[in-house]
Amino acid sequence: MPKHINPAYRRQTAKTYSLAECQRLIKSDAQVLSQLISRAESTLAADKKFLKSVYKVLHRKKDVKRIAITGAPGVGKSSFLNAYCKHLIDSGYRVAILPVDPSSYTTRGSILGDKTRMDALVGLEGVFIKPMASALALGGVAPATSAAICLCEMADYDYIFIETVGVGQSEYEVRDLVDLFILLLQPGGGDELQGIKRGIMEMADLLLITKADGELKSVAQISRDNYRSALSLFSINEWSWKPRSALFSSMTTEYLSGLDQQIEAYYAHMEQGNRLAQFRMHQEQLRFMEGQKNLLYRRLAEKKSIKERIETLSLSISSGELSHLQALNSLEELLENIDAYIP
Ligand SMILES: Nc1nc2c(ncn2[C@@H]2O[C@H](COP(=O)(O)OP(=O)(O)OP(=O)(O)O)[C@@H](O)[C@H]2O)c(=O)[nH]1
Ligand SMILES: [Mg+2]
Structure with missing residues (x-):
C-alpha cells in the first residue's frame, strides 16, 4: 500500500442533529439550518417525520x-x-x-x-x-x-x-x-x-x-x-x-x-x-392547495391495487390497446369503489 494512504481513514459522516439541538442551535449554527433544509428536500419518511416535529x-x-x-x-x-x-x-x-x-x-x-x-x-x-x-x-x-x-x-x-x-x-x-x-x-x-x-x-x-x-x-x-x-x-x-x-x-x-x-x-x-x-x-x-393535491395523490397512488392498475393501463396504452381516455375511464371505475370506504 502506498505510504500516503492511511488505512485507518474513514470519511466522516455528517453529524445528525437531534430535535433539541436544532431548537437550541438553529439561530446560531448554519450547519443546523443547512441540514434541516436538506431534510426538507428529501423524500425519506424519516426526514418528513423529523421536520413535522421541528415545525411544531x-x-x-x-x-x-x-x-x-x-x-x-x-x-x-x-x-x-x-x-x-x-x-x-x-x-x-x-x-x-x-x-x-x-x-x-x-x-x-x-x-x-x-x-x-x-x-x-x-x-x-x-x-x-x-x-x-x-x-x-x-x-x-x-x-x-x-x-x-x-x-x-x-x-x-x-x-x-x-x-x-x-x-x-x-x-x-x-x-x-x-x-x-x-x-x-x-x-x-x-x-x-x-x-x-x-x-x-x-x-x-x-x-x-x-x-x-x-x-x-x-x-x-x-x-x-x-x-x-x-x-x-x-x-x-x-x-x-x-x-x-x-x-x-x-x-x-x-x-x-x-x-x-x-x-x-x-x-x-x-x-x-x-x-x-x-x-x-x-x-x-x-401552498396548501398544491400540498394537499400532492399528498392525496401520493397516498392513493401508493395503494397496491391502484398502483398495479395504473401500471397495467400504462402498458395497454403503450401496446396501442387503449387510448388515454379509455385508460382513465377504467381507472375511474376502480376509484368509484373507494367511495364506499371514504364517503
Ligand atoms: N461592469 C459591471 N460588470 C458586472 C456587474 N455585475 C456583474 N458584472 C459582470 O457580469 C458577469 C456576470 O455576472 P454574474 O454576477 O455572474 O451574473 P449572473 O446573473 O449571476 O450569471 P449566471 O449565474 O451565469 O446566471 C461577470 O463577468 C461580472 O463581473 C456590474 O455591476 N458592473
Ligand atoms: Mg449567478
Missing part, C-alpha cells in the same frame, strides 16, 4: 422580507447579491440566500462560479447561502423552497433572497413564494434579446438595470428610461402597485441606499390596508 416546536420570525432575484444568465445576479447583501449585513441585518440550482437548465449558470462571485459574503457572520435543487422530480421548485424559507425564518434571518435564472417555469412558481419580485436586466439589450418572457417581465415589482458603471452607465440610463416608459403601459397589479425601474451596479456603492429606499417604498405600500398580510395568506392557500 419552532417559531417563524415575523418581520422578514422575502425577495426573488431573477434575470438572464450573466446579467449580474450573483454580483448583485454579493454587493447588496454585504451592504445589508454591514447595516446589521442577517441575510439568507437560496439560489435555485440552475444545473438542470442548459445555461452556463453554475454554483461553482457563484462561489467566486459571492466572495464578499464568504465567512461573514450573519449570512447563509444554500443552493436549492430545482427538484423537478418532486414537482417543481416550490415545495422544498417554501419549506426552506420557513426554516430560514425560524433561524431568525431578516432578508431571504431566492435567486433563479429567469428563463423558465421556476420564476412563475417563485413569484408565489416571495413578497417582492426583482428582475435584473442588461443595459442595452432588449428583453427578447435577453430571453426574458413578457410574462416574467409583467410579474416584476422592480426592474433593475445592472452594470450602470463606467462606459455602460449612459447605456443603462437610456435602458432605464425605455423600461420606465414601457412600464407606464403596464396596468397596476392586484395590490395597486406600479412597477418601477432603477439603476444598479455591483461595482460601486452609489446605488445601495437608492435600492434600500425602493424596497422600503414597496413594503410601505404593501403594509397599507394590510395588503402584505393578505398577499401572504393567499400564498399560504396556494
Whole structure:
C-alpha cells in the first residue's frame, strides 16, 4: 500500500442533529439550518417525520422580507447579491440566500462560479447561502423552497433572497413564494434579446438595470428610461402597485441606499390596508392547495391495487390497446369503489 494512504481513514459522516439541538442551535449554527433544509428536500419518511416535529416546536420570525432575484444568465445576479447583501449585513441585518440550482437548465449558470462571485459574503457572520435543487422530480421548485424559507425564518434571518435564472417555469412558481419580485436586466439589450418572457417581465415589482458603471452607465440610463416608459403601459397589479425601474451596479456603492429606499417604498405600500398580510395568506392557500393535491395523490397512488392498475393501463396504452381516455375511464371505475370506504 502506498505510504500516503492511511488505512485507518474513514470519511466522516455528517453529524445528525437531534430535535433539541436544532431548537437550541438553529439561530446560531448554519450547519443546523443547512441540514434541516436538506431534510426538507428529501423524500425519506424519516426526514418528513423529523421536520413535522421541528415545525411544531419552532417559531417563524415575523418581520422578514422575502425577495426573488431573477434575470438572464450573466446579467449580474450573483454580483448583485454579493454587493447588496454585504451592504445589508454591514447595516446589521442577517441575510439568507437560496439560489435555485440552475444545473438542470442548459445555461452556463453554475454554483461553482457563484462561489467566486459571492466572495464578499464568504465567512461573514450573519449570512447563509444554500443552493436549492430545482427538484423537478418532486414537482417543481416550490415545495422544498417554501419549506426552506420557513426554516430560514425560524433561524431568525431578516432578508431571504431566492435567486433563479429567469428563463423558465421556476420564476412563475417563485413569484408565489416571495413578497417582492426583482428582475435584473442588461443595459442595452432588449428583453427578447435577453430571453426574458413578457410574462416574467409583467410579474416584476422592480426592474433593475445592472452594470450602470463606467462606459455602460449612459447605456443603462437610456435602458432605464425605455423600461420606465414601457412600464407606464403596464396596468397596476392586484395590490395597486406600479412597477418601477432603477439603476444598479455591483461595482460601486452609489446605488445601495437608492435600492434600500425602493424596497422600503414597496413594503410601505404593501403594509397599507394590510395588503402584505393578505398577499401572504393567499400564498399560504396556494401552498396548501398544491400540498394537499400532492399528498392525496401520493397516498392513493401508493395503494397496491391502484398502483398495479395504473401500471397495467400504462402498458395497454403503450401496446396501442387503449387510448388515454379509455385508460382513465377504467381507472375511474376502480376509484368509484373507494367511495364506499371514504364517503
Ligand atoms: N461592469 C459591471 N460588470 C458586472 C456587474 N455585475 C456583474 N458584472 C459582470 O457580469 C458577469 C456576470 O455576472 P454574474 O454576477 O455572474 O451574473 P449572473 O446573473 O449571476 O450569471 P449566471 O449565474 O451565469 O446566471 C461577470 O463577468 C461580472 O463581473 C456590474 O455591476 N458592473
Ligand atoms: Mg449567478
